[in-house]
Amino acid sequence: MTAFRIELRRSSALLLAAATVVVGALLLWLLADEWTARWSGLAYLMRALLFALVPVALAAGAWQGGRDRRAGVTELFGTVARPYPQRLLPVALAMAAGVLVAYAALLAGGSVQVAPYASYAGGQWPVVVAVGAVALVAAAWLGMAVGRWVPSVLTPPTLLVFSFLGQMLSRLDNGVLLPVLATPSDLATVAPEFLAAQGVWFGGLAAAALLLVASATVWARALAAAVALAAAGVSSAVAPATAFVVSTDGATLVCADGEPRVCAPRIHAAVLPALTEPAREALRTLAPIPNAPTRVVATDLGWAPVAPQRTTDVLVVDLRFRLNATGRFEAAPAGLRTILLKGAGTQSCPDPAWGFERDVAADQAATGWVTGRPAGPATDEYGRLGERTLSELKALPRPEQLARLAAYRTAKVRCDRDPLTALTTGAPR
Structure with missing residues (x-):
């Protein structure tokens, strides 16, 4: 816990949290007409925010992942008795905590606006938001993994740009492997099977990214790749053909x-x-x-x-x-x-x-x-x-x-x- 508290202060966790809150709050304000009266509208907009927040998390994670090599202390830390995975765990947890607290703060701020007006609180909206939070953690850890293995100062901006381009080229068509969800109507809700498939994918991706962050051998990296591929295969296999169904x-x-x-x-x-x-x-x-x-x-x-x-x-x-x-x-x-x-x-x-x-x-x-x-x-x-x-x-x-x-x-x-x-x-x- 002591190491975790130190990393909260000295890592990029607070910077990531601040960037997430600033970008998310600005988009919530600009798109207020889309969500202020409906819990489902808020949930889907929280997922739409991931179009901007996932690239930010990737870039911040990459900057954090390259910290040791940029500072020239990799060999020094390699001489300590503490295992490398154990030393990296507090950093990864601090990054996850930063992005989760910021995402929760955005949800709390939106809830204050929705609660006085919403007449219906049913549906899958809490799960929709929770899956989005897992996607953000996966993005931060994946960025750390890339930053560790490519510790260039160009890595964070490159990830930022290419993640934006990748989402735009995918057309954000509610694919099971994509973080953004665009609902066609307030009367639609996400199919539970689709949410489960996305949970498997983003959870598996987060686990694979954490393995990559802490990996010290080729076998560990191979295991991480296998976990990511298995999560993608399982989620694609079990996902229904249509992401949305009528909210009965x-x-x-x-x-x-x-x-x-x-x-x-x-x-x-x-x-x-x-x-x-x-x-x-x-x-x-x-x-x-x-x-x-x-x-x-x-x-x-x-x-x-x-x-x-x-x-x-x-x-x-x-x-x-x-x-x-x-x-x-x-x-x-x-x-x-x-x-x-x-x-x-x-x-x-x-x-x-x-x-x-x-x-x-x-x-x-x-x-x-x-x-x-x-x-x-x-x-x-x-x-x-x-x-x-x-x-x-x-x-x-x-x-x-x-x-x-x-x-x-x-x-x-x-x-x-x-x-x-x-x-x-x-x-x-």
Whole structure:
């Protein structure tokens, strides 16, 4: 313990800890909108930080690993009775302690921001962060090993540059051997098998790096290489094809009290207080249309496995671009009502065969009808088309107006027919 305390003060451990905190805190601040309302968002950003923190740990470890040769004391230390591995162990532990304490400090700082706003604490997020911490320790020890065997002053910056380049060339595609995880959605969670495979890989890499740091023979270095290869082989073999799966618990719908039903995924339950009244007001506005929606569901349409089935009785609110840094809606109640009434409570069709211009014109006309406002800025061809369509629709008897709006909503839900044609001519419903 005495040697460990001395190495904490004299090694690169404190420098590594300080660099980790400074770089990590800066990135957490710059990317605050990505995580401040969700524990899972914080966990995945902690893993995203490894894009910068792993190169820093490698460089700091390499600088520490070459210390003895740079100081010219290798032969002197070789004459002492204490075995080389035993002498190197306190240094390695000090480096690991430095990077772990710094990583934990970043997590604690982020937690202070998340705790007041997060409405859901489930999922795999603690394990996601823990695996990232093991990756950082492995990087620091691997840097020490490289620095010991290549004790040049150019080794740390070379490792720094090439580790950045290696991560960029890998495209950070959530490979099991890569430290960075990029989640596609808040409603996704890392597969437990994938986390286990990464734990095996980074744990094996850390063990191999420690063997290299303390190795004094060819056989020890061969054993280290075998451990690393075995860890890579096992993790690649057991890793699932897809890193992410639907968070069954987080995606479970929870609903506000009362009727009509207004629901959101458990992980986004914080939106319900602001959403409920504007949603029910929008349902009342749409109620005269024959196939009007009867309930509202807020979800992330960008994550297809949990997107609700398109039906006329459900008004879907896409959460992807509607939330601020605290997980609440950016729009005020009046703005929320406008969002809900867009396209008479329908979602756009993906890649419409009839063209986006006609889709937008139909949406503008339907929105103008239900809100009682102009169809939209008539500054281009489809804007003028929407304005003209709304005028023609309002000139019809009210029962025909409602019938055409119902036909339009059916076309938008099924995405099998031009909604502008349905709005202008009517159709079988």
